[in-house]
Amino acid sequence: MKLYVTVIGLFLILMNFFPQGIMAQEKTQFAMVGLSHGHSPWFFEWGKQEGMELVGVYEPDAALANRFKERYDLDESLIYDDLDKMLEEKKPEGILVFGPIFYHLEAVEAAAPRGIHVMVEKPLATNLKDAKRMAALARENNIHLLTNYETSWYPSTEKTYRLFEQDHGQLGEIHKMVFHHGHQGPKEIGVGPEFLAWLTDPKLNGGGALVDFGCYGANIMTYLRHGERPISVRAVTKNYKPEIYDKVDDEATIIVDYKDAQGIIQASWNWPFNRKDMEVYGQSGYVITKDDEHMRWRFAGQKEVGSEVKAEELDLISNPFVYFDNVIKGNFEPAPYSLYSLENNLMVVEILDAAKESATTGKTVRLK
The missing domain is CATH 3.40.50.720 (NAD(P)-binding Rossmann-like Domain)
Structure with missing residues (x-):
């Protein structure tokens, strides 16, 4: 009987100190x-x-x-x-x-x-x-x-960010970012008819490849630049396959100018294969990603280093729904201008809007 009472008492004490740990x-x-x-x-x-x-x-x-x-x-x-x-x-x-x-x-x-x-x-x-x-x-x-x-849950994306943050003295300030995102085209890779119908609708999707894949580079560069506001945006779009994509672009190149850096986004439905990779150049080094885990980098005066980066070693949540679940439960709050954040993605839409205007007018658009 005494042992039973002791166990119950201990349980109640633990409940007071660790209510979330005891009760799932x-x-x-x-x-x-x-x-x-x-x-x-x-x-x-x-x-x-x-x-x-x-x-x-x-x-x-x-x-x-x-x-x-x-x-x-x-x-x-x-x-x-x-x-x-x-x-x-x-x-x-x-x-x-x-x-x-x-x-x-x-x-x-x-x-x-x-x-x-x-x-x-x-x-x-x-x-x-x-x-x-x-x-x-x-x-x-x-x-x-x-x-x-x-790309928000790619270990290579986060590792690139951390290399420039943690080894700032070796890589130097970022001066150029080049993004390659896209694939052979939505119809070519066999997306479902319901998806294809609105993906190629300028109203429902907001554009073609420019929107579908231009957003990736805009999102990552905003993260790398800590939310710095671009000065201007210039874009050129093409339609290489009008027989398939008669209402939207299938090729876009976007140049985003900052005070002391430049981002180049190459968004395409014409790549010969799927691509989600980038190159980021600092004053004294670079980081180049190949895919979600494979990447290489080089510091001035050193040989290039290649690596396969895993989410576990970065303590990175590689499931977006788990990330959302943790945010809802209050376990953490997205940092300002981080990849999922509202601040970042407002900037992304502003860049894409400016890119569409530039492609239409043929002029550089200065952000207000």
């Missing part, structure tokens, strides 16, 4: 808003973890919703074709937005007043007006509004 945190309730993006299967196939629960799926296309229901054995009660009804009945803590970019604003307008956190697939919005409205709603309603990029 409740599962975060998520809902999917849109399924037409080619990345939407990520959450179902590898993103969802033990600490997450899917409570609702909004998709206005009944045939598409039914395919996901059958493929992932989803309960009929999860599926909705009315966004407001789904949010009202299911009350998720966070939504994952995987539909046309044009409707990102609609999702935030529905979620923010309800106090629901939002993660959208890149980029934040199709235009700066919508992006600013989304940011205002997020701030007014005290919610997190994050943007997910595949």
Whole structure:
């Protein structure tokens, strides 16, 4: 009896000091808003973890919703074709937005007043007006509004940032950043018909390759430059395959000028293979990435070093949904101008808007 009382007492003491450690945190309730993006299967196939629960799926296309229901054995009660009804009945803590970019604003307008956190697939919005409205709603309603990029959870992206931060004296100030992002083209790689339909629509996607892949470089350079505001943007777009992409560009080169640095973004639906790599040059060294884990760098007076970098050694969360889950649970807050952050992604949309204007007018656009 005495032993029993002692054990109970010890448990109560531990509960007072470590309430979160003793009692497992409740599962975060998520809902999917849109399924037409080619990345939407990520959450179902590898993103969802033990600490997450899917409570609702909004998709206005009944045939598409039914395919996901059958493929992932989803309960009929999860599926909705009315966004407001789904949010009202299911009350998720966070939504994952995987539909046309044009409707990102609609999702935030529905979620923010309800106090629901939002993660959208890149980029934040199709235009700066919508992006600013989304940011205002997020701030007014005290919610997190994050943007997910595949490159945000690349160990090579984070390692590049840290090399310039930690070994600043050896690499020197960044003067040039060159980004190569894209693939052979969405139709060529076989994206689904629902995705292709809006990806090649200038209203729903906001543009072609310029938006689809130009956003990656803008996001990473904003991170590397600690949110420094560019002075100007110049862009040239091409349409090499008008028989396939008759409404949007399939090739874009964007030059982003800073006071003492330059970013060059090469976004393309014409690469002979998939690319997500970059080159960053300092005064006395460089860092060049090949893919998500393989990279090389060189300091002045030293030989080039090649490395395979793993997320574990950087303590990097390589699952965007786990990252979002941690933010919702209050385990950490995205740093200003970090890759997922609202500040960074407002800048991204501003750069893309300026690039589209420059490509249309043939003139350099100075940021206000």
